[in-house]
Amino acid sequence: MSEIHTIDQSEEPDLTETSEETAAVLPFPLRKKTQDEPTAPGEVKPGEWEAELPDDTADEDDDGVSEGDPVDPPREKYPPSISEWMEAHDKARPTVLPDWVKLPDQRAAVRKWAVRHYSTMVGYHALRLPCVYTPKLLAYSPRGAWRWSTAVGRWVSDAEGLPVRLAAVRAEDAGEYLKLSRQRDARVKLRSVIATVSGFVGLVAALTLYVIAPSWLLMLSVAALTSVLGFAGAPADRPLIDRAKVTFRRRKLSSDIITRAFTAAGLTVKDQGIAFPRPIGRDGDGWRVVVDLPYGKSFADALAKRKALASGIDIAATQLFLDPDLSSERRVSMWIADRDPLAVPSGRTPLLGATRVDFWQPFPWGVDERGNPVMASMLWLSLLVGAVPRQGKTFSARTIALAAALDPHVRLIVFDGKASPDWRAFAKVAHRIGFGIVPRNGVDPVEQLVAALMELKADVEDRYHRLSELPLHICPEGKLTPEISRDKKLNMPLTLVVVDEVQEYLQHPVHGKTVLELLVYLARVAPAVGVSVMNSTQKPDDTACPSVLRDQHQARFSLRVGSWQVSDVVLGAGSYSEGLDASRLLKSHKGVGLLKGMSDEAGIVRTYLADGRDADSVLTRARALREDEGTLSGDAAGEVAAVHNGDAILTDVAAVLGRKEDKVWSETVVDRLADLNPDAYGEWAALEGRAKADQLAAALKPYGIKTDQVWGKTDSGKGANRRGIERQHIIDAVTERNKKRAAK
């Protein structure tokens, strides 16, 4: 990341007073005006110092340069110093060895490319040898034999001399004809002898081979002869051997191609061109090109024309990566991949082979577009993961949680708003775990989440107090350390809170607000004491996942989203102008996303894959590890969290109210309660209409909730006024109760 230094005007040195030592620290060489120099009105007075700027145009008049003179001074006016001269020659000197020979990563890339290229070629031809080339050779060999024997016949009979002899006949030149005939007879005689002897030798060799040679030699000879005849008989327009159609295209890039692309994209004009501050060279599985745009054009302009540039280079847009260069706004660094690197799966997670992980250290999460490993760290931060469905949001978040699971000293709290099978196996290790938002078997998972987050909030506050009270030799900087976090007596383990599909909880009609407040608090305050929050959502918009929560996440990971605006919502405003746009990812880019805020560099991560079976095997190992270390706790250890049964009715009524139902008839609520928990509410549902309402009113009275007349529609569609409850009353009562619990 770059630091932008702003200069405080008030801190500028007072140049009018100083005349000696300060010159050494100023950015420009200073020169004192001599007394005899003419001083124009308003100019610096004699004795003052002025900065001699490198841009000579400021001193045009002084230097005698008049209007209309060329802007660039002629070279001979400013002879280069020896150091300039040497620097220019240093730049111009070609290197003895090309870069790819000297740099280990480029050497490795070339080696990889060569292996891939030649193994593909060999495989291609090896497959075609028996099923394409051999039948073709066999088919063409009779024609080859015919062509060969006619060629021999023409040679023996000196057929090439025939046109000349015929010309002598037509010219009735008897002398010439006799000379040519004699020459032909001599040739034919000699060639006939050679042909007969060769034929005889050939026949004897063939018979000898047939009689005494081992069968492999015979076969080899027949194959060789057939191949030769097959080649001779092959039609000239149809080559016998196909060219290997290698699936990847590797173009040699040249400055002409790049200039063409920039011109076609309208980023420069034909005569202006672009500058190449560095030679085009290989970089991993692609090309690195650095260009300087014409003055006035910026990186943002190039970014906006990315597709046009890709078209100009004649590659897919997914192969083109543009990075800004901090040295100049008009400098653009391009990486042009040989093929779409994001469609290449990064492979299975190395966690499968890991016996344990130290969550204090970065752990492998994936690779970037060039195949370099990307390490993740959840220390001191919260992470937001966003994407459209089925892009790998859960899998990528789960790989992080798996790393946490393999550190037996990390406490895991896992809630999945969708109740999918993806997180079930975490029950083996998770301190608190819950699935979905619908109560089952008398347990409301949303209540569970609220309870877990409250427990955590209390823990976080407690950690702040205790860390500041710990003796200096244990806690020298007032911060959590690996030793403190692993000390079971201190009970401050690193904690990872995972809330997948967080929007389901945030939109809960009753608990949504409480969940939001708790998550905002934890995402903002908890990372500093070792409690990291990882929320993922497929709906990052303000309604489903308000910005007050999103903004608390220091790190963001966006897999494919629908538009650059949504990408900015996940990654943070301004990400698009930095070149980060997750809407450019394709459907085929599963598990691939843009990561921002986890380290100084933002970029692409192709996350490693851990499917359900892999996750299960890692978690089985993680549980065994925790059992050995004695760190299994909470739900995974079978410790039942404090259950608040006293106000079950409040929880249950909250659970049966729909998201958009402001007022619901008491009878309807009782029927729904009976569906939710027939044992507890079955008898209420059996009561007649008015009695049902009375029963509910009596049950809710201790919480200050009254039932009122509520307008609604019966099943037949008619309007009616009956007793009912307002959702807001229930929300207020639940919030009040939660506050009391938290205070306790």
Ligand SMILES: Nc1ncnc2c1ncn2[C@@H]1O[C@H](COP(=O)(O)OP(=O)(O)OP(=O)(O)O)[C@@H](O)[C@H]1O
């Ligand atoms: N790193 C990866 N490499 C290859 N394929 C992956 C990777 N991550 C996920 N996938 C594939 O993408 C599919 C969808 O992944 P996942 O369930 O994580 O998506 P999701 O965004 O959470 O979807 P939903 O929102 O429906 O839960 C997986 O079944 C898997 O086949």
